[in-house]
Amino acid sequence: MHITKEQVIELLHQVRDPEIPVLSVVDMAIIRNITISSEGIVVQITPTYSGCPAMHVIEQDIQSTLQAHGLKNIRIELILDPPWTTDWMSDIAKTKLQEYGIAPPHLTDPANEQLVPLSSKKKKIDCPFCNSSTTIATSEFGSTPCKSYYFCNDCRQPFEYFKSI
Amino acid sequence: MIPPLRKDVAEACFEYLLRLGDDLLILGHRLSEWCGHAGILEEDLALANLALDCLGQANNCLALAGQIEGKGRTADDLAYFRDETAFRNCALVEQPNGDFATTIVRHFLFCTASFYLYEKLQESSFAPLAAIAKKSLKEIIYHHRHAREWMIRLGDGTPESHLRAQQALNELWMFTAELHQTDPLEAKLIQEGIAPDRAALVDKWKQTISQVLNEATLTIPPEGYMYSGARLGRHTEYLGHLLSEMQIVARSHPGAKW
Numbered sequence: 250m251h252i253t254k255e256q257v258i259e260l261l262h263q264v265r266d267p268e269i270p271v272l273s274v275v276d277m278a279i280i281r282n283i284t285i286s287s288e289g290i291v292v293q294i295t296p297t298y299s300g301c302p303a304m305h306v307i308e309q310d311i312q313s314t315l316q317a318h319g320l321k322n323i324r325i326e327l328i329l330d331p332p333w334t335t336d337w338m339s340d341i342a343k344t345k346l347q348e349y350g351i352a353p354p355h356l357t358d359p360a361n362e363q364l365v366p367l368s369s370k371k372k373k374i375d376c377p378f379c380n381s382s383t384t385i386a387t388s389e390f391g392s393t394p395c396k397s398y399y400f401c402n403d404c405r406q407p408f409e410y411f412k413s414i
Numbered sequence: 415m416i417p418p419l420r421k422d423v424a425e426a427c428f429e430y431l432l433r434l435g436d437d438l439l440i441l442g443h444r445l446s447e448w449c450g451h452a453g454i455l456e457e458d459l460a461l462a463n464l465a466l467d468c469l470g471q472a473n474n475c476l477a478l479a480g481q482i483e484g485k486g487r488t489a490d491d492l493a494y495f496r497d498e499t500a501f502r503n504c505a506l507v508e509q510p511n512g513d514f515a516t517t518i519v520r521h522f523l524f525c526t527a528s529f530y531l532y533e534k535l536q537e538s539s540f541a542p543l544a545a546i547a548k549k550s551l552k553e554i555i556y557h558h559r560h561a562r563e564w565m566i567r568l569g570d571g572t573p574e575s576h577l578r579a580q581q582a583l584n585e586l587w588m589f590t591a592e593l594h595q596t597d598p599l600e601a602k603l604i605q606e607g608i609a610p611d612r613a614a615l616v617d618k619w620k621q622t623i624s625q626v627l628n629e630a631t632l633t634i635p636p637e638g639y640m641y642s643g644a645r646l647g648r649h650t651e652y653l654g655h656l657l658s659e660m661q662i663v664a665r666s667h668p669g670a671k672w
Contacts, residue, residue: 296470296549298466298467298470298553299467299470299471299473299474299549299550299553300466300467300468300469300470300471300473301470302466328545329474329545329546329548329549330541330544330545330548330549331548332545332548332549332552333549361555362551362552362555363555364529364555364558364559364622387456388455388456388459388460389460389556389559389560390456390459390460390462390463390464390560391459392459394463394466394467398456414552
């Protein structure tokens with residue numbers, strides 16, 4: 250097959266995350282590995298959350314995008330280990346999120362991988378619209394599993410924060 | 415492709431994954447019953463999100479169970495086409511939602527146990543199970559945080575919320591023994607390094623429960639009758655009703671696709 254891994258990644262940049270269309274599946278770091286052989290292309294993907302309802306759509310979109318470019322024998326493999334983390338998202342991806350109006354995820358804190366004591370410090374999240382840090386969490390759970398809700402006390406706007414996990 | 419297992423180990427592993435998967439499937443279904451009914455919008459979203467995680471984790475466990483069994487059954491086949499006595503979840507998760515306090519207490523008791531179980535399962539000698547555990551654990555941590563924060567608000571809140579949280583604890587406590595029980599089937603998996611010994615995790619569980627209840631001004635119920643047998647299919651009356659609702663569409667239109 251006369252295509253390189255880099256070319257496949259380039260094509261996969263066209264596959265958008267259905268819930269956050271400003272990011273591609275490559276930006277989201279959902280694509281874990283690509284293997285090209287005489288038998289075809291194997292794309293390994295990993296879910297963001299166990300119950301992410303977008304995974305089926307993403308699989309179909311990867312298939313159809315690659316097929317539309319004349320590629321055949323594409324197999325998509327779902328892997329769980331190592332588990333997805335927002336730390337894999339690139340700085341470019343985080344900037345795109347910020348410009349889209351979603352506060353990008355902070356780096357994960359290993360201390361949060363234990364049962365956290367109640368007195369643990371709450372994260373300060375900057376408002377993606379006015380950069381103010383006088384924001385307040387309004388709901389840990391939002392419209393999708395990967396986001397929570399905040400409110401900016403300066404520009405008086407609600408906004409979403411992409412949770413770090 | 416999954417790593418090959420000796421026949422008797424594969425059989426035990428299949429059953430074990432049903433236990434893990436059914437716990438999450440039934441709990442996820444219960445939580446989803448809140449969708450559109452929670453007292454405030456934020457909690458409606460929270461419970462729906464938590465339900466989704468549980469269903470996703472259940473799907474991972476049941477899909478693996480089907481692969482191990484090797485008869486071509488998918489996660490959906492296992493979820494929708496088994497009868498009540500074939501379900502291997504513990505009785506705690508099938509208990510009705512009751513009021514909000516009951517739902518929170520149930521989730522708190524369950525996911526505290528899950529945390530310690532999955533922490534150990536990450537080291538399972540069976541790689542596909544360790545992978546599921548690593549993925550699930552990240553989610554269990556925030557499930558626990560959510561439940562714990564509510565335990566404290568309810569317990570240390572108004573006299574009414576305190577009363578309801580304590581009542582829920584008293585009612586659900588008898589279902590907690592099953593969270594820590596092992597049997598010959600799990601003993602085999604413990605020996606193979608596939609599953610941890612649940613009985614060895616009970617002290618940590620109780621310590622965390624006590625800490626939070628103490629902060630919530632709630633008390634551990636006195637020792638009394640403890641329910642068991644659900645893992646062998648002897649369920650409380652509630653599971654059948656839950657399944658009839660959960661399975662009706664799949665059973666009325668077998669093989670339907672959309």
